[in-house]
Amino acid sequence: MSKKIVVVHKLLDPELAEKIIEKGSELGYRVEYYKSVEEAIPACADAEIIYGGNPALVKAAPLLKWYNASSVGVDAYLKDKDLLKEDVILTNSAGAYGPSVSEHGLMTTLMVLRREWEYASFVQNRVWKNDLLVGSINGSYVTILGTGDIGTGYAEKVRGCGASHITGINRSGHAAGDVYDETAAMADIDAYLPLTDILFMCLPGTPETVGILSEERIASMKKTAVVINVGRGSAVDQKALIRAINEKRIGGAALDVFETEPIPEDDPVWNTPGLLVTTHNAGNMTAAVTRRRNVDQFLENLECYTKGLPMKHVVRRDLGY
Amino acid sequence: MSKKIVVVHKLLDPELAEKIIEKGSELGYRVEYYKSVEEAIPACADAEIIYGGNPALVKAAPLLKWYNASSVGVDAYLKDKDLLKEDVILTNSAGAYGPSVSEHGLMTTLMVLRREWEYASFVQNRVWKNDLLVGSINGSYVTILGTGDIGTGYAEKVRGCGASHITGINRSGHAAGDVYDETAAMADIDAYLPLTDILFMCLPGTPETVGILSEERIASMKKTAVVINVGRGSAVDQKALIRAINEKRIGGAALDVFETEPIPEDDPVWNTPGLLVTTHNAGNMTAAVTRRRNVDQFLENLECYTKGLPMKHVVRRDLGY
Known part of the structure; x- marks a missing residue:
């Protein structure tokens, strides 16, 4: 009986699923594709490789040798230390999400700077008004926390x-590429925040990043500065940020990620003027370019895996990314 | 009695008004600054130079020698051929609006591609949903109508x-700069529309541009293409565009300019799903960078005017821009 790959993703295009099946067969694997985690669970029992987005798949796979997370963030797989055995390779999909997440970050940056949700409320009420003062990325000092492909994609765009x-x-x-004027260590962040007009955060969810944007750091920023977070909600003191927005001590913010997701029904985050909320939709395989890259990276790694060559995007469990 | 400049703009920062007054005095002018057209009208009676945004100012200024429009579009000054005497210099503020209008265009492009107004309605209803399929600028074929500073600013951004x-x-x-892969003449537009994923329109309002995006041309575009117009509403067959959106023959659109402005209360444009409406707010001197450039360009021209040197941004009345 041939070795088995289980692929699980509800948004995968049929032609991409087919591409995995073909390449897998070519390399001696039986590939099973499922749209839902529930359907996939029984199939994981004898899976050597899983390509998916849910820790429950790992639990169901005692023979697992390689888990390829379709996401960039893998905190959900690492918080329970017993979930992934030491000898299971864990790869993530860093590199696949750069275009979509950085475009989302750029869009929300512009929406906050240009007060788009105030304008949208005029349009909803059929009011013709166009004299709100707006900000611009032009001439702005931008600080980016996290210089992987998402941060660097954002840097190219701004x-x-x-x-x-x-x-x-x-x-x-x-160093992280020519697009940056300078790079600095996280330990020196406090020197940069007071200079910053636009703070873009795309940090992984690790113990080191929890609460990085603390109340004190928010207070050190310009009154006109804007904060954009597309990484993990745990990196921001959300209540302190909302207070700063309400008290006009900061210019505004756009959050795609939150301390608790889904956001609780009664959370003030839903309706804080000056805070643009999106529902963790920056990435999530919804853009064709993300799905293509995601699959291509997996297949490239599959080739390396079968040939015993070094694999890419292998997660360092000590760092959490 | 010294020669007189009348400056009229409600959004001009006090320090920029002061800058005009100082420079004007230095060059031998009395400068009067008004926030409203109504207040400024009587002062125009003996004005040699007007810096403003309303044709009524021209009508009130029989001694006018130079009118500097704070806008880029000057169609409002040219449609009545008797308004501006032949020997009055007309300059516009091309070059000042590039950053703001192209950022607006980029934002609305991304909002249409990423279905942001659908997502916004989820957030309004506190619904956590993040699996709508979205588009991307990455890998897209972009066609830009109008290669001035707005079009070229947009080209750099995409x-x-x-x-x-x-x-x-x-x-x-x-030729219009290295950022373009190619440039083409308007007469050849039909060869490019069927290839286009994103059509960005920033054309002046002239007889030649009226109805350029006709029903037939809309029909020649991809079903997934999106149309962004920040130039003049007259360039688009608005009813045909709305029909194409409603019938899913085109991917979506964002309009900042309309056939009739303000949009009539009962116009279907207000609530066509897939059509993002903004209230002609892409430019309008609301961004600090626009106001700074606008004033700096005027003062540079003022120096040229007084010294008899060639001025910039002089409108060619035969072309209308």
Whole structure:
């Protein structure tokens, strides 16, 4: 009986599923494709490889050797230390989400700067009004927390919009590409926040990133600064941010990720003027480019895996990404 | 009695008004600044130069030698041929609006591609949903009608977002900068529309541009294509566009300009799903960068005017821009 790959994703295009099946067969695998986790669970019992987006799949797969997360964030797989055995390879889909998530970040940045939701309420009420003062990315000092493909994709986009200075901040301060004017280590973040007009956050959910945008740090920022978070909700002190917005101590914010998801029905986050809420929809395989890259990266890794070559996007469990 | 400049704009920052007054005095002018057209009208009686945004100012100024429009579009000044005497210099503020209008265009492009107004309705109803399929600028074929600073600013931005091909179309097909993969003449537009994923329109309101995006041309476009118009509403057959959206023959549109402005209360444009409406707010001096550039360009021209040097942004009345 041939070795088995289980692929699980509700949004995968038929031709991409077919592509995995073909390539898998070519490399000696039986590939089973499921749209829902529930249907896939029984099939995981003898799976060697799983490509999916839910920790329940791991639990159901005692023979698992490689789990390929269709997401970038893998905190859900690492918080329970007993879930993934030491010898199971864990890869994520970093690199697949850059275009979609950075476009979402750019869109929401512009929506906050240009007060688009105030304008939208005029349109809903059929009111013709066009004299609200708006901000611009042009000439702005942009600080990006997280310089992977999402942060760097965002940097390229705000560069195209005429940002005057782009600082990339990552764990160690390592160089991250020509698009940045400078890079700095997370330990030095406090030197950059008071200079920042636009703070873009795309950090992984690790113990080190929890609460990075604290009440004190929010207070150190310009009154006109805007905060955009597409990484993990745990990185922001959400209540402190909402207070700062309500008290006009900060210019506004757009959050795609939250301390609790889904957002509880009665959470003030839903209706804070100046806070643009999106429903963790920046990535989520909804863009064709994401799905294509996601599958292509998996198949490239599958080839490496079968040939014993080094794989890409292998998660370092000590770092959490 | 010294020569007189009348400056009229409700959104001008005090320090920018002050800057005009200082520079004007330096060059031998008395400068009067008004926030409203009504207040300014009597002062126009002996004005040599007017910097403003309303044709009524011209009517009130029999001694006028130079009218500097704070807008880019000057159709309102040219449609009545008797308004501006032949020997009055007419300049516009092309070059000042690029950042703001192209950022608006980029934002609304992304909002249409990413179905942001559908998502916004979920958020309004506190519904957590994030699986709508969305589009991307990445890999898109972009066609830009009008290759001035707005069109070219937009080209730079979609380039930063990974557009795969950018065609700029202008009257003659003249070269318009390295950011374009190619430029073409308006006469050849029909060859490009069927290839286009994103059509960005920033054309002036002239007899030649009226109805350029006709019903037939809309029908020649891809079912997934999106149309963004920030130029003049007269360039689009608005009813045909709405029909195409309703019948899913086109992917969606964002209009900032309309056949009739303000939009009539009962116009279907207000509530066509798939059509993002903004209230002609892309430019309108609401961004600080626009106001700064607008004033700086005027003062540069003022220096040229007083010294008899060639002025910039002089409108060619035969072309209308």
